[in-house]
Amino acid sequence: MGKKKTRFETEVIHSGYQPDEHQDSLVPPLYQTSTFTFGSAEQGEKRFAGQEEGFIYSRLGNPTVKILEDRIAVLEQGEAGLAFSSGMAAVSAVLVALTKSGDHILCSQGVYGCTFGLLELLKEKYAINHDFSLMDSMEAIEQEILPNTACIYIETPINPTMKLVDLEMVASVANKKGIPVVIDNTFCSPYLQTPLTLGCDVVIHSATKYICGHGDVIAGLVVGKKDFIKQVSRTTQKDIGGIISPFDAWLLLRGLKTLPVRLDRHCENALKLFNFMKRHPKIDKVYFPGDPEHPDYSIAAKQMKQPGGLISFTIKGTKETAQQFMDQLQLIKIAVSLGDAETLIQHPATMTHAVVPEEERRKMGITNTLLRLSVGLEAWEDIQEDLEQALEKI
Ligand SMILES: Cc1ncc(COP(=O)(O)O)c(C=O)c1O
Numbered sequence: 001m002g003k004k005k006t007r008f009e010t011e012v013i014h015s016g017y018q019p020d021e022h023q024d025s026l027v028p029p030l031y032q033t034s035t036f037t038f039g040s041a042e043q044g045e046k047r048f049a050g051q052e053e054g055f056i057y058s059r060l061g062n063p064t065v066k067i068l069e070d071r072i073a074v075l076e077q078g079e080a081g082l083a084f085s086s087g088m089a090a091v092s093a094v095l096v097a098l099t100k101s102g103d104h105i106l107c108s109q110g111v112y113g114c115t116f117g118l119l120e121l122l123k124e125k126y127a128i129n130h131d132f133s134l135m136d137s138m139e140a141i142e143q144e145i146l147p148n149t150a151c152i153y154i155e156t157p158i159n160p161t162m163k164l165v166d167l168e169m170v171a172s173v174a175n176k177k178g179i180p181v182v183i184d185n186t187f188c189s190p191y192l193q194t195p196l197t198l199g200c201d202v203v204i205h206s207a208t209k210y211i212c213g214h215g216d217v218i219a220g221l222v223v224g225k226k227d228f229i230k231q232v233s234r235t236t237q238k239d240i241g242g243i244i245s246p247f248d249a250w251l252l253l254r255g256l257k258t259l260p261v262r263l264d265r266h267c268e269n270a271l272k273l274f275n276f277m278k279r280h281p282k283i284d285k286v287y288f289p290g291d292p293e294h295p296d297y298s299i300a301a302k303q304m305k306q307p308g309g310l311i312s313f314t315i316k317g318t319k320e321t322a323q324q325f326m327d328q329l330q331l332i333k334i335a336v337s338l339g340d341a342e343t344l345i346q347h348p349a350t351m352t353h354a355v356v357p358e359e360e361r362r363k364m365g366i367t368n369t370l371l372r373l374s375v376g377l378e379a380w381e382d383i384q385e386d387l388e389q390a391l392e393k394i
Contacts, residue, residue: 008075008191009260016070022063030250031063058246060238065249068221071256072211075190076203078223082233083249087186087206088114089242090220094182094202095122095153097228097236103150105130106141108165110158110364112184112206113353132363135165141173149177154200155184156193157300160312160348160372161365162287164296167303171199180228186210187338191263192305202228209339210309213255213262217248262377266309266339269383270375274311276384282391284369287312309375310338312348319368321394322347326371328390331382338374343383345373 006014017028036055038044046052055061065083073081084090095118099105105119109132122128133144135154145152152174156165167183174181180201185193189210195203205211207219220242222232237243244252274288289300290307300307315322326334326345335344336351346352349368353361375383 011071011074012259013257015074016067028064028067028250028253030246032246033062034058059241059243062246062249064246064253065244068244068249068253068256071253072190072205072221073223075256076185076196076223077190077194078196078203079226080224080229082222082229082237083207083244083252084220084222084237085242085244085248086218087112087184087204087208087220088118089240090204090206090222091115091184092118093232093236093240093242094204094222095151096240097232098180098182099126099128099150101126101128102148103128104146104148106144106146106149106152107132108154108156108158109134110161110163110366111153111155112159112186113348113355115153115155115184116353116356116360135170138169138173141170145173145177145179149179152179152181153184154181155187157187157289157308157310158364159187160310160352160370162289162294162310162312163365164289164299164303166299167195167198167200175199187308187310188304189259189263189339191260192267192308193303196223198303201225207252208337210259210263210266211256211339212252213258213339213341214251215337215340215342217251217255219244219248219252262341263306263309265377266375267306269377269380270309270311271307272380273373273375273384273387277311277313277387280391282316282394284314284316310372311375312370312372314367314369315371315394317369317394319349322369322371325390325394328393329386330389331378331386332373338372340374341377343374343376343378345371348372
């Protein structure tokens with residue numbers, strides 16, 4: 001009899017793990033080992049030749065890491081998963097696996113600053129060019145796909161401007177042309193958005209964020225078809241070596257168990273704070289996918305379960321006004337991450353996107369007064385009061 005299919009809230013706790021395969025331990029054990037012993041020389045030979053299942057060396061696979069990889073694959077509704085030492089290790093392993101010198105990558109208009117840096121590096125060193133696209137119509141995407149386009153790379157909601165890309169629409173164009181669609185799903189986590197079910201091919205996470213949820217791990221995850229994951233694991237992951245440590249994988253398994261509970265609260269708090277910020281006279285624009293006036297509101301309603309826990313906004317005034325406002329905050333911490341229990345604020349133009357040239361930043365909509373708030377799990381009234389008192393002082 002097959003295993004009964006259970007719901008997301010159950011899968012985050014149980015999927016990918018069988019206690020009876022691990023000494024009946026309720027919680028997945030931490031296999032903190034660099035290598036595994038072979039019973040004989042012949043067994044070692046067979047494992048290396050792929051003729052016998054089993055672990056060899058933790059850069060090639062580890063039981064704790066494997067549980068995490070199997071679990072994220074279930075949550076993203078994909079065939080297989082792979083864990084990395086950082087979100088950027090995951091992004092680079094995927095992009096290097098999918099491209100060769102002379103290829104082209106079509107990207108959403110706005111990506112995380114270090115992803116931008118990686119795209120520049122690929123261009124300079126390996127002649128792998130890229131173009132940014134608004135991806136707002138099928139016709140535009142069809143024209144922007146070049147004969148040498150090796151993949152389409154998307155962030156949605158886009159960091160930090162919160163613009164959205166219609167994943168089903170992009171995937172329908174790309175699928176016809178046989179071009180893989182890669183999506184960085186960090187802002188949503190699989191609880192809010194499952195791109196593989198919308199026709200995308202590869203999902204990437206900076207697991208450092210909502211998946212970890214506690215601000216104590218840097219990690220990345222990738223989910224896709226079995227063959228692709230096998231290819232990445234045997235090439236760009238194994239040989240470049242950006243693997244996750246077993247302890248970090250163990251912490252992520254622990255964090256994942258509360259993902260839906262945490263995200264419900266992040267989203268609930270964000271919605272309340274959005275309503276406050278939208279009406280505040282010292283705040284100019286607020287970018288939040290849950291805003292009915294957001295130009296991509298209908299896309300958010302179609303592909304996201306809830307609008308998320310991130311709000312970007314511009315302060316009336318100058319860069320200095322925005323920085324003065326940040327310096328007045330007491331509870332909210334100035335830090336560049338997101339998805340933690342603590343509410344965090346950052347100034348993309350001088351922090352996460354400082355590496356992006358000003359001209360490109362302008363095209364991405366990153367102005368000097370733009371701030372990004374990662375709404376935490378504190379009482380929303382306390383977060384609002386902190387914003388209120390800091391706004392009063394500028
Ligand atoms: C959307 C997005 N993708 C990728 C990354 C990179 O992840 P990491 O810092 O885990 O390498 C980040 C980090 O902030 C991010 O926000």
